[in-house]
Amino acid sequence: MLGWAIAFLVIALIAAALGFGGIAGASAGIAKILFVIFLVLFIAAMIVRALRGRPPM
Template sequence: MLRWTITFIIIAIIAGILGFGGIAGGAASIAKILFFIFIVLFILSLLRGGLKK
């Protein structure tokens, strides 16, 4: 999922440089959502791994 976040960030940067504002904004929004989902899943996996020990 982190790869998808990085991919959408790169798409947003390239689209922003080329002047495609709508595409850049959409890709940045998707990247932000995926990043927060990744962070939540990461924290949950850390807590779950810590509870097993």
């Protein structure tokens, strides 16, 4: 998930540098959404691991 977010961020940066504002904005929006989903899943996994008795890595 994080890999996809980084990929869309790179696409957004390249598109912005080349002047494609619409594509850059859409790619940046997708990257933000994917990053938030990644954070939610990561935090949920850490909480589940803590509740099951395993120390977080």
